[in-house]
Amino acid sequence: MQAFVRTLGVVVGVLGVVVGVFCAWGETDQAAAAQGRAARARDTGPKTKTQQDAVALLDAAWNGRTETVRALLDRGVNVNARDPGLRTALMAAAGNGHHDTVQVLLAQGADVQARDEYGGTALMNAVVNGYQNIIQALLDRGADVNATRSGGDTALMDAVWNGRLPIVQALLSAGADVNARTLDGDTALMLAARTGHAGIVQALLLTGSDAAATNRYGETASMLAAEEGHLDIVRMLLKPRK
Numbered sequence: 001m002q003a004f005v006r007t008l009g010v011v012v013g014v015l016g017v018v019v020g021v022f023c024a025w026g027e028t029d030q031a032a033a034a035q036g037r038a039a040r041a042r043d044t045g046p047k048t049k050t051q052q053d054a055v056a057l058l059d060a061a062w063n064g065r066t067e068t069v070r071a072l073l074d075r076g077v078n079v080n081a082r083d084p085g086l087r088t089a090l091m092a093a094a095g096n097g098h099h100d101t102v103q104v105l106l107a108q109g110a111d112v113q114a115r116d117e118y119g120g121t122a123l124m125n126a127v128v129n130g131y132q133n134i135i136q137a138l139l140d141r142g143a144d145v146n147a148t149r150s151g152g153d154t155a156l157m158d159a160v161w162n163g164r165l166p167i168v169q170a171l172l173s174a175g176a177d178v179n180a181r182t183l184d185g186d187t188a189l190m191l192a193a194r195t196g197h198a199g200i201v202q203a204l205l206l207t208g209s210d211a212a213a214t215n216r217y218g219e220t221a222s223m224l225a226a227e228e229g230h231l232d233i234v235r236m237l238l239k240p241r242k
Contacts, residue, residue: 052082056116061089064098069105079108086116094134095125102134112143119149127158132167145174152182160188160204163197168204178209185215193233194223201233211237 012076057077060068069089073079082088090110102122106112115121123143126134139145148154156176159167168188172178181187189209192200201221205211214220222237 009065016210032119048079051077052085053077057081057089058083058087058092061098061101062096064091064093064101066098066101066104069093069101073104073108079105080111084115087143088114088116088122090114091116091120091125092123094122094131094138095129097126097129097131097134099131099133099137102137106137106141109127112138112141113147119147121147121155123147124149124158126169127155127164127171128162130162130164130167132170132182135167135170139174140158144169144175145171146180148180152180152184154180154188156180157182157186157191160191160197160200161195162198163195165197165199165203168200172203172207177225178204178207180212181215184217185213187213187215188220189213189221189223190215192232193221193237194228196225196228196230196233198230198233198236201236205236208231211241 006011053072054077057069057072057079058081058157061071076233079090080088088110090102090105090112093105110122112122121143123135123138123145124139124147145156146154154176156168156171156178159171159179178189179187187209189201189204189211190213211221220237222234225231225233225237
């Protein structure tokens, strides 16, 4: 009988621990849910006048409504106002190809070096979408051609990945670091070799790109080109250079 009582006591104790764990989990889930509701309330709740103005400015810039942008700025709206993702009106206009809007924003002091939450810039946005006239306007205003996102990628890498040789050449002329690396150790040359852009590979080599560089996985540009079947690029990369 005593053994039975002891066994029963152990079972009750284990059940108590299990119940306690589930209760703790329940409390944690409830706390997480409460935090989520609070975050959503902040995003969708009433906005201050300054926040409303920022939303209006970014929306107008995004859609290329230049006169609306001008009117908002004349009313005193901050040209460098940001949305929750730290994006600015200049980033929005540059990424959507609205050259006239970009010019108005730049004339009113828009920050060409501003970064969004991932480290992206107006220049990168313009490069990704291939707006060369906007790229040149931003470079003329001193945009940092070697700015990096959180993953280490640069505007030059964006141009390479999208196969835009004229933009690659413009960025190189503006001082882009041809041997910059991502967090994985990839260079612009490796990206060009992998994606099969022979003209860009040639341009990068002529500007001093290191064909022998390896990424964190020990891969060179020629290895990456070979993996993708770009044999013309493999030969180009392995050709002796003076």
